[in-house]
Amino acid sequence: MELKIVSRENKESGKQKLPVQFEEAFRPDLIHRAVISLQSRRRQRYGADPRAGKKQAARLSRRRRDYKGAYGKGLSRMPRKTMTRRGMQMNFVGAFAPGTVGGRRAFPPTSEHIFAQSINDKERRKAIRSALSAVVDKNIVQSRGHKVPANYPFILTTDSESMKKTKDVLELLGKLGFEAELERSNKPKVRAGKGKMRGRRLKKAKGPLIVVSGKCDMLSAAKNIPGIDVVEIKNINAELLAPGAQAGRITIFTQGAIQLLEKEKLFM
Numbered sequence: 001m002e003l004k005i006v007s008r009e010n011k012e013s014g015k016q017k018l019p020v021q022f023e024e025a026f027r028p029d030l031i032h033r034a035v036i037s038l039q040s041r042r043r044q045r046y047g048a049d050p051r052a053g054k055k056q057a058a059r060l061s062r063r064r065r066d067y068k069g070a071y072g073k074g075l076s077r078m079p080r081k082t083m084t085r086r087g088m089q090m091n092f093v094g095a096f097a098p099g100t101v102g103g104r105r106a107f108p109p110t111s112e113h114i115f116a117q118s119i120n121d122k123e124r125r126k127a128i129r130s131a132l133s134a135v136v137d138k139n140i141v142q143s144r145g146h147k148v149p150a151n152y153p154f155i156l157t158t159d160s161e162s163m164k165k166t167k168d169v170l171e172l173l174g175k176l177g178f179e180a181e182l183e184r185s186n187k188p189k190v191r192a193g194k195g196k197m198r199g200r201r202l203k204k205a206k207g208p209l210i211v212v213s214g215k216c217d218m219l220s221a222a223k224n225i226p227g228i229d230v231v232e233i234k235n236i237n238a239e240l241l242a243p244g245a246q247a248g249r250i251t252i253f254t255q256g257a258i259q260l261l262e263k264e265k266l267f268m
Helices: 028-040 121-135 138-143 158-162 166-175 179-185 255-263
Strands: 002-006 012-017 080-086 089-094 154-156 209-212 229-232 251-254
Touching: 028 121, 121 138, 154 255, 158 251, 158 255, 166 179, 209 255, 251 255
Parallel strands: 002 154, 154 251, 209 229, 209 251
Antiparallel strands: 002 012, 080 089
8 A cells, every 4th residue: 555655744655555454454352452462561450458457356156055155035147246235135236338338348349350351462563553553544544533634645745844833833724724633632621421510521632643753852742732642652542542442543653664664573
């Protein structure tokens, strides 16, 4: 597959054949596994106090003539703690067991639980290659909801990596036909459901992903534009290419990034 090489003025300056990484079959199931694996490793462990609900003496004997016994009292076998007593007569209250006031939970979350989900290296690399093939398929990108320029997909010349100012990057994206996409990703939406009350009130759309060849000024110039991510080609992953495990993010590769991908045989 060949793509047009486009300059900063949106003028075609040649064509380039895409490397073999873009020829992988589209596998949404693998992409989903790779994204879930990345997300699971960011989850923080949480759990109850191991002694929660167990901090009282709730011993109760069922033997005859035993002190603090429930034998012959018509009491269930629920663990109980003694509130008051008069001789051998006890005032019991259920405790310790699930279902009692102040008792433990039946199966509480524990801090020993491991959330991280593993994925084989070959599967992970295959998922990245599959996501790469999806980002250059215009139909898949449009089905994700992106406002796609007429000449998409294309490759951007390497000189654009030297841009230092955010306003210059915005001007470049406007010339390339991304005005509607930038407007779409600039408008946060109010989340449906109870997430509004849990610190997740707004949802923000993911816009274009810019992939560069290495350390450059573009990394800092474009990082504050809403919805846009800038990443080196060696650092791309399934989640950047398929946010929310939905493949087909609109992506701009620089010519240097494509050449480095082919030269170093990344993700093979």
